[in-house]
Amino acid sequence: MDSIAHIRKKDKQVQTVEQHLLEAKELAEEYGEKLGIRHVTGLAGLLHDLGKYTTQFRDYIFKAVHHPDYAPRRGSVDHSTAGGRLLYEYFHKPDQPFYMMLAEIVGNAIFSHHSYLKDFITPDLESDFLKRAEKPLDEFEQTKQRFFDQVMDVQTFQVYVGRAVDELETFLRSKSVFSFEKKMSFLTKFVFSALIDADRTNTCLFEEQQTTVHFINSQSLWSVYYDRLMLEIQSFANDTKINKLRNYLSEQCEDFAAKSSGIYTLSIPTGGGKTLTSLRYALKHAKLHHKQRILYILPYTTIIEQNAATVRDILQDPANILEHHSNVIIDEKDDEQKDGVTDALTLSKDNWDSPIIFTTIVQFLNVFYAYGTRNIRRLHQLSNAVLIFDEVQKVPTHCISLFNEALNFLKTYARASIVLCTATQPALDFVEQKLDINSDGELVKQLPAIVEAFKRVNIVDNATEKSWSSEQLADFVFERMKHVDSVLVILNTKTVVKRLYELLKDQSLDIPIFHLSTAMCAAHRKDILEQMRDYLDQKKKVICISSQLVEAGVDISFSCVIRSLAGLDSIAQAAGRCNRHGERVIGDVYIIDHEEENLNHNSLKEIRIGKEVAKRILIDRKQRQVAHDDLLSPRSMNRYFQEFYEELKNDLNYSIDVQGSKKEMTELLFASRTTSSYYNSYRNEKKVAFPLVLPHSYGTAAKHFRVIDNQTTSVIVPYGDGSDIIAELSGGSTIDRLSQWLQRAQTYTVELFEYEKQQLMQNGGIISYDDKIFVLKDAAYNKSYGVDVQNDTVSGSLFG
Structure with a gap:
């Protein structure tokens, strides 16, 4: 037989x-x-x-x-x-x-x-x-x-x-x-x-009737990529103070690439050219130390396609550069029923085997800690790799200990080289589960002088005297537009972003007003950003109202920025969108306290705490009359993060409720036999020793793990090529072709909260394929706002 x-x-x-x-x-x-x-x-x-x-x-x-x-x-x-x-x-x-x-x-x-x-x-x-x-x-x-x-x-x-x-x-x-x-x-x-x-x-x-796996020879690519990058860098002008500083930082990172694998920091100020500078380090380091792949890992709130597009344009090899925003296919909770009967969706390849990958912190943490098989399949690919964490301060607080341990493992055993990029380095060695950062691990020499040289904005505190309504803020925006060409307003919730956008649209007939939100797919946001850049480059009047997604990884420069009060790291990132390239002698960044923002929901806890800590620092500075000191200096940032983590110290180890008892995720995953409460209870109740060496509860931990408190589902939206992708997926396809289409779908997805998904399902705005892939109907996507959970959209223009 x-x-x-x-x-x-x-x-x-x-x-x-x-x-x-x-x-x-x-x-x-x-x-x-x-x-x-x-x-x-x-x-x-x-x-x-x-x-x-x-x-x-x-x-x-x-x-x-x-x-x-x-x-x-x-x-x-x-x-x-x-x-x-x-x-x-x-x-x-x-x-x-x-x-x-x-x-x-x-x-x-x-x-x-x-x-x-x-x-x-x-x-x-x-x-x-x-x-x-x-x-x-x-x-x-x-x-x-x-x-x-x-x-x-x-x-x-x-x-x-x-x-x-x-x-x-x-x-x-x-x-x-x-x-x-x-x-x-x-x-x-x-x-x-x-x-x-x-x-x-x-x-x-x-x-697929193939006999061998095609492993990409990354080593042969690094030299080619490096040469192409250097041609791009050498073409940059060196005629301004900002460009000279950028070149200086880039050269420092190249020199640092000769060092062995470890965990390092790159604390370039906003506007310092982190993307190309870190790429120069990564390619040189990968070439010298024979690394297999390079990963750029960005916040879940940012727009990663901009960095990916920049790198693709320079390296001229789009087939080997993967953007992985989210899991388009829902990972099954238990697929024991896949006994030998294969299906294309289960086998479709998204195992991070590309030489260069752009992904999010959500996807990175899911690899180590989320339930199911699709995420963890990628873990071994992180070995012998270069990992660039851009805007690392955006790691959710409740995940910091787990994040630190994952990085420590990759450094210690997996020969990974890790660079933490941000203008506002978080105090990750202040927490209990410390990050094992290399001593003398900062890539940039003479950092305080560099930070001072990059100063291009003036921070104006309008938050400690009064709170602001949307109407007052709209008036202030128009008042500022009398003096500047462009204003960017960044608020903390999508609700107030949309409300301010509508108020401004109703009052303005001659100034283009744009709206940016995570309710839009990445391709949609990219198109809007390109349109705004055209206005900005031509010094034409333009206003943008956005959630915090615009703060990290978006190369765009406004004459004036208004930021709703949040953590100092968010204020610093917002400031990075003002006078970014030194177009003016100095740009103004106004901090306001928006009274209509409801930050009481648990998912907004970190924003609320960050806002409270930042406000204390602002009040303290005003009382001590030290407002002339730089609010965004490394010293101020260190104070901010220490106070921020102290406020949230009970959350750092990811506490969860397991059958009515509070447990820390770190105990479920890393406890010894003597420190495991389950192990000790077993021995006390059963009067025998636990018969296994390991006392860990991997399944229980994974079922409770969420990077974002509110569980979300990826949905493919009918924007641009998204419509073609939806048609292809609904028509059936081979595994290989399906894998290609799913990669393309990354920039045409939006993350929906469960209540949003349920509302769309009830009003017929969403379609499910085997409860694995969800796609949005045309009527449920709006050209101005993105996903419309009411599913009663009348297509509108991009600006009023």
Whole structure:
């Protein structure tokens, strides 16, 4: 009887279990080599689908493909347990601790490869891992025998496992700032990532009738890219003070690139040319130190397509530059039912294998901590990479400890080089879970002098004397327009942004007024920014009303900026949109306190706290009559962040409610046996020692993890090429073509809160494909505002 791992949809050809296991092993070994654990990850690939050797599974998949009307219920045959069960039975022995740990790490990955990592111990003091490891299995003895007969004989298998144990011991005995438990936690996730990618990639190759993976030779690209970048940099004028400073900073970063991997800071003031300067560092460093890829990671509130477009234009290789804004495909909570019956959406490739990637902090953190298999599949790709975090101060406060630990892991074990870019460096070494920044890690020398040289704005405090209504603010905008060509207003909520925009439109017939919001897709915002730049370049009158998304990563310069009171970091970023290129001697940035902004919702807590801390500092400066000091100096910023984190110290470790009990995410993921409350409760209540080495609760933590407090769903919108993408997705496609279209869809998506999605579903404004991909109908997208949850849009002009 031939085994069956998969049956190809188009021609009903069979991939045998032994073919799939051995080919997945080879891929997983290649991924694991990055951490020196090729046999550990290879072992996961070798055993993950062992359960497909049963006659039950063969009968199930044959009927599911050839006789679907008579097939057993999908997911009714367990194929994910046998491989982990074999490891547990053979090697989980108390007298062999490293074999025990190997069985737990690799076994968990195998048990979980169609869902997510199991809890070693649950809040109910049970063990999801042990339930699988000790689960009775039909045909288990026959399954093991078939594996040893057809895949790898017993002696060779024992040798292979021995090599995996040696690698594990070497990894765990290495000296670092990491505790044993943190090492094990991140190692488990890395092995899981390598297995998921190896399994999905091999299945995709079979389905697409390909034999090998095309790995891009990044080393051959870095030199080409570097030469193209230098041609661009050398073409820049060196005739102004700002341009001379930018060139000076760029040269410093090139010199710094020779240093080995680590965590460094790049504290270039706004307008200092961070994008190209950091790219120069990244390309030179990748070339010298043989890095595989470069990732730009930006805030979830920013517009990443601008930086990506700039880099694409310079490097002239768009096919190898990926923009990944969001997961267009909804990651299934549990896809145990994918037993050998492949589908294009599950196999579509978004595993971050491009040489240069632009993505968001949300996507980065999801890779390490979110539930499901689609996010964590990308984790191993972060090894031996250069990671540029732009506007790192935007990392949500409740995620800071988890963020720090992820970066520490990438630096210590994954040979990643990490640069934290911002004009306002947060005090990430002030928190309990400190970031292991290299000593003397600032790329810029003589930083205070550089900051002073870049000063181009005057901060005007209009926030401590009174609060402002929308009507008063509208009058102030028009008053300022009598003296300047352009005004940018940045407010804290979409509601007041829209209200001010409508007030200004009603009063102005001759000044173009633009609106920017996260309710618009990236392509829409890009078009609006290009139109505004035309007005700005020609010194024509223009007004823009925006949420804070315009603050980070947007190269645009207004004569005057008005910023609703927020944290000093936000004020500094807003100031970076004023007189950005030194067009004037000095530009004015007005801080106002908008009375109509409702910041009481929990999702706006950080903005509220930042506003309160900033207001204290402003009042203190006024009382001490030190207003002449630079509000945005490194000293002021350091004070701000220390007070800000002190106000939010109870949130830094990501506290969650688990069955009515408050738990910190760091405990669920990194606790030792002595510090784990679940472990101690298990021992006290059951009067026996917990039988596993690891006490972590990965599944529970992941199910509670949200970078943004309010869960959002990506929806493809019918703006520009978005309409063509929607038509392509609805028509069905091959895996390869679908992957290409999904990459294109990144700039035509908008994130919807759950209440917005539900309202659109109720009024018929949204369509779902298998509850995986959501698309917006034409009537629910407005040319001025973006998504219209009322679905009663009358298409309007871009400005009144």
